[in-house]
Amino acid sequence: MEKSKKLSSNMEDYLEVIALLKREKSVARVRDISRLMKVKTPSVTAALNTLSKNGFVIHERYGYVDLTEDGEKLAQSVQARHDMLIKFLVTVLKIDSKIAAEDACKMEHTISPQTFQKLTKFIEFVKTCPDHDRPDWLKSFDHYFKTGKRLRCKVRQIKQRVKQ
């Protein structure tokens, strides 16, 4: 168990899957990891060796797999990026959820903290807008996307009406 280093996308994926299994089935086993990751079991064994060498998992031969504190933390942060990206793609951009999931799975490994933070706030901003469902401007984007035509900004229309 050495000092924690930066992990590759691949290794981050393993951590994510392990965390998911622990959450869903309370334990993570090589077989299940291999199924979720769509790799053969020897690849999992190899990955676990790397991960435990770097201090992210605890794994004794033929035993269950567990996350260290560092592993837990990293898995959570990847998961957070994943969830945020899905939410952004689905609720703001209205991307099909299947495609959104695929995009999120890749982007979660590359997005910068700054962009993560901005997007998080952006979603929050959209969600807390005092409108019924989506904010008006976002509805107006939906319309623009579908038709290519701009509705005149409501603000303007109203301002003009007020002036008259």
Add this chain to the structure above:
Amino acid sequence: MEKSKKLSSNMEDYLEVIALLKREKSVARVRDISRLMKVKTPSVTAALNTLSKNGFVIHERYGYVDLTEDGEKLAQSVQARHDMLIKFLVTVLKIDSKIAAEDACKMEHTISPQTFQKLTKFIEFVKTCPDHDRPDWLKSFDHYFKTGKRLRCKVRQIKQRVKQ
């Protein structure tokens, strides 16, 4: 020269750099590619072999490097994703341009066509808003991001004023 296949992120990067060099300096040479990609020249030679085997570049020993039609097309599409991402990150989210560039370089290889299209339209939507600089709602996001506080939606404020 075989049939065109899907390329790795790495190979897409090589194509991008080759296209850039052709544009800027009218020819692409191994040395320049190696400098821009921050790899040693033998890595470039190897990459060029792969790329030409897959029909994306034309390259004869000790000669200049050129893109095939497929190579050109792919390079352009990667470039388009890159530029769009930068624009989105910088103009919509106001991410620092250096970080935006880093994010874009990674995401350009993974983003789906659907998300690309949506974001493209989103930027267009923002840019064509009949406001001075950024649309009001986006300014209101800027404020929300900075202060954590929501300005009441202008639409609402005005509607209320109209009612009074």
Add this chain to the structure above:
DNA sequence: TCTATTTATTAGACAAGCCTAACAAACTTT
């Protein structure tokens, strides 16, 4: 409890991409 099945590990191969060292071709410069 002892055998059969499932699960995990080891050993060894392979592909992608990178590297260094050594060599070869091509320019440059006088």
Add this chain to the structure above:
DNA sequence: AAAGTTTGTTAGGCTTGTCTAATAAATAGA
């Protein structure tokens, strides 16, 4: 045009992450 410099290639090695085949441990069933 010969010498030196720059540029490109080849050969061979390393790492990451995958695979298959063989083996070993653990579990389940009769």
